[in-house]
Amino acid sequence: MQDEDDFVEPPSKSSRKREMHALQDLGEQLVALSAERLKKVPLPDVLYDAVRAAQGFKMEARRRQMQYIGKLMRKIDPAPIQAQLEIFAGNSAAEVAKMHRLERLRSDLLEDEKVIGSIAESWPGADLQYLRTLRRNALKEREAGKPPKSFREIFRVLRELQEAQDAAAEETGDGAAPAPGKPADE
Numbered sequence: 301m302q303d304e305d306d307f308v309e310p311p312s313k314s315s316r317k318r319e320m321h322a323l324q325d326l327g328e329q330l331v332a333l334s335a336e337r338l339k340k341v342p343l344p345d346v347l348y349d350a351v352r353a354a355q356g357f358k359m360e361a362r363r364r365q366m367q368y369i370g371k372l373m374r375k376i377d378p379a380p381i382q383a384q385l386e387i388f389a390g391n392s393a394a395e396v397a398k399m400h401r402l403e404r405l406r407s408d409l410l411e412d413e414k415v416i417g418s419i420a421e422s423w424p425g426a427d428l429q430y431l432r433t434l435r436r437n438a439l440k441e442r443e444a445g446k447p448p449k450s451f452r453e454i455f456r457v458l459r460e461l462q463e464a465q466d467a468a469a470e471e472t473g474d475g476a477a478p479a480p481g482k483p484a485d486e
Contacts, residue, residue, distance in 0.1 A: 324370035326378055329385055331355055341384045347372045361443070400460045408452065409435055410442075423461040431457065 311319075330338065331354045338351060352373055354365040373381075387395055409415045413435065419426050434457065437450035 318421070320370055320374065323373040323378060324366055326381060327366055327369035327373055329355075330369070330381070337388055341378045344372075344376060345375065351386070398462065399459075404457060404459060406451070406454050410438060410451075419458075419461075423465060425464075426461055427457075438453060448486070 318344070330341065330343075330351045333341070335355075336347070336351070343351070347369065350369050350437070354362055354369060358366050387406070409419070413432070415426055416431060418436075419431065420428055431454065432455045434450045438448065438454060440446075441448055441450055442473065
């Protein structure tokens, strides 16, 4: 005779429906991605094709396709997909830390032009003359009380340099190199 403790109750219909709707919502997030970002998400081919098809559908056809995507999602582990979507949203702790390092680097650059030397070491392909021009313009904008156009542009340039470096490190399998001002062993 079996012990009552060994009996595991199957999930209720309501909880199964909640899980299915959560997976379908995850599918909605996938459909909302651009084609470029969608390629970076670890998806089986059949799911990738279904998501790409749903991006072109309207109304009722889209609703049915979303249900199909939800059905396909039940057969796979959604954790890697969710992790990639969080990275895209910038919600991961590593992404937030990376953005904070870049913001600190931008502030340091505005305080001291010598920081350009560390940028040159970290990112040999950086356009240093353009960064100097942006720095000079950002300081003038701050002084004149104008909108911080160059200030934001400095951050965009630094972020692009970091993303290019991360992509290159990912291709070679070396892992991402640290941003300037960040020791490699941390």
